[in-house]
Amino acid sequence: MSELLYLDHNATTPIAPEVREAMMPWLENDFGNPSSVYSLGRRAAAAIEKAREQVALLVGAKTDEIVFNSCGTEATNTAIHAALAIDPDKRHIITSTVEHSATVKLCEHLATRGYEITWLPVNKEGLLDPTALEEAITSETALVTLLWANNETGVLFPLEEISAITARKKVPLHLDAVQAAGKVPINLEELGVQYASLSAHKLYAPKGVGALYVNRRARFTPLLRGSQESGKRGGTQNIASIVAFGKASELARNHLLSGAERIAGLRDRFELSLLSMVGGVRRNGTDEPRLPNTCNLTFSGIEAETALLLFDKEGLCCSAGSACSSGSINPSHVLTAMGVTREEARSSLRFSFGRTTTDAEIDRALEIIPRIVAKLRTLQPAGGSPVRMNT
Numbered sequence: 112m113s114e115l116l117y118l119d120h121n122a123t124t125p126i127a128p129e130v131r132e133a134m135m136p137w138l139e140n141d142f143g144n145p146s147s148v149y150s151l152g153r154r155a156a157a158a159i160e161k162a163r164e165q166v167a168l169l170v171g172a173k174t175d176e177i178v179f180n181s182c183g184t185e186a187t188n189t190a191i192h193a194a195l196a197i198d199p200d201k202r203h204i205i206t207s208t209v210e211h212s213a214t215v216k217l218c219e220h221l222a223t224r225g226y227e228i229t230w231l232p233v234n235k236e237g238l239l240d241p242t243a244l245e246e247a248i249t250s251e252t253a254l255v256t257l258l259w260a261n262n263e264t265g266v267l268f269p270l271e272e273i274s275a276i277t278a279r280k281k282v283p284l285h286l287d288a289v290q291a292a293g294k295v296p297i298n299l300e301e302l303g304v305q306y307a308s309l310s311a312h313k314l315y316a317p318k319g320v321g322a323l324y325v326n327r328r329a330r331f332t333p334l335l336r337g338s339q340e341s342g343k344r345g346g347t348q349n350i351a352s353i354v355a356f357g358k359a360s361e362l363a364r365n366h367l368l369s370g371a372e373r374i375a376g377l378r379d380r381f382e383l384s385l386l387s388m389v390g391g392v393r394r395n396g397t398d399e400p401r402l403p404n405t406c407n408l409t410f411s412g413i414e415a416e417t418a419l420l421l422f423d424k425e426g427l428c429c430s431a432g433s434a435c436s437s438g439s440i441n442p443s444h445v446l447t448a449m450g451v452t453r454e455e456a457r458s459s460l461r462f463s464f465g466r467t468t469t470d471a472e473i474d475r476a477l478e479i480i481p482r483i484v485a486k487l488r489t490l491q492p493a494g495g496s497p498v499r500m501n502t
């Protein structure tokens with residue numbers, strides 16, 4: 112088995128050693144229920160409050176605005192349900208054509224239940240036109256729900272302009288900040304969003320823990336009713352993972368500026384090298400504004416799913432489209448929304464770098480990728496459709 116070359120940090124990240132260390136006591140002797148009154152329980156409650164401060168600091172929130180839950184998907188579902196439950200007469204939601212599946216699937220479901228969904232388009236660069244948002248808002252609009260950073264292309268939506276519009280029109284705004292958190296500086300308070308989704312496993316903490324930011328002035332109603340999290344999210348808290356999320360947020364905050372610059376340097380070298388070394392390569396999504404760690408490329412004439420299998424034999428992990436849709440051969444909805452043809456979308460690969468990515472790893476990737484792309488292209492009959500191999 113080849114040494115692992117993990118270039119898929121937008122799918123998930125490894126648990127940082129400091130994070131693992133911070134969570135271990137809560138899996139061992141400190142197993143108390145944070146709602147219990149004896150000291151074992153009170154210690155757990157205090158650990159959760161410390162984590163809440165750490166997460167709040169990362170995103171520019173007040174501690175009581177952070178509601179811990181099970182994942183980013185739960186946060187998004189909760190925010191959308193809350194907006195609809197608060198104003199049952201408003202049956203219109205505005206989102207975009209390039210959202211994460213958590214948003215897409217729920218909005219598609221709501222459409223079958225009589226809700227009206229506006230899917231705002233993006234241009235070839237993956238950018239959204241704020242005036243289209245302004246025009247889409249009506250007196251029926253219950254919520255605007257948008258990504259900040261796109262998980263497939265890294266493209267950043269113009270959040271300042273978007274939130275200025277929703278504030279002026281007095282429509283609540285939910286932000287999917289899962290990919291942005293820890294990669295770009297965030298101040299939710301200044302941005303003026305009402306709700307935001309966060310997930311720990313995209314920032315070097317374990318899977319299965321996330322948070323919903325609920326602005327103090329925003330109206331809210333829970334999805335899971337119970338006494339925990341001030342009644343905003345029932346269910347005994349996953350303390351070890353929440354502590355991990357807190358520690359990971361603190362690390363992310365420390366790494367934010369210097370780390371992001373270093374990762375952008377690696378990403379740019381990788382991207383520019385492939386664009387110049389390999390023919391028939393094109394970048395998907397604008398260069399700026401974009402997450403510093405993400406690179407999405409189309410290698411014309413190859414089948415991305417087959418490339419993934421050949422890369423895997425050399426230990427290289429990256430993704431074709433979004434992680435959530437891998438295994439299916441449907442082309443990425445994000446790329447097709449940007450006007451990329453279905454065939455080109457099936458020839459596209461996402462590489463996402465992380466804190467542990469090294470220069471040597473970039474060198475190794477730059478040796479493997481051109482070699483495998485060349486191999487796949489020789490398998491393709493000229494002018495024919497890409498070959499799918501049974502590997």
Ligand SMILES: *Cc1c(COP(=O)(O)O)cnc(C)c1O
Pocket residue numbers: 121181182183184185211213258260261262287289290309310311312313319320321
């Ligand atoms: C990963 C991701 C989610 C979902 O988070 P989970 O914790 O895996 O449910 C939502 N939005 C974006 C942009 C993501 O990348």
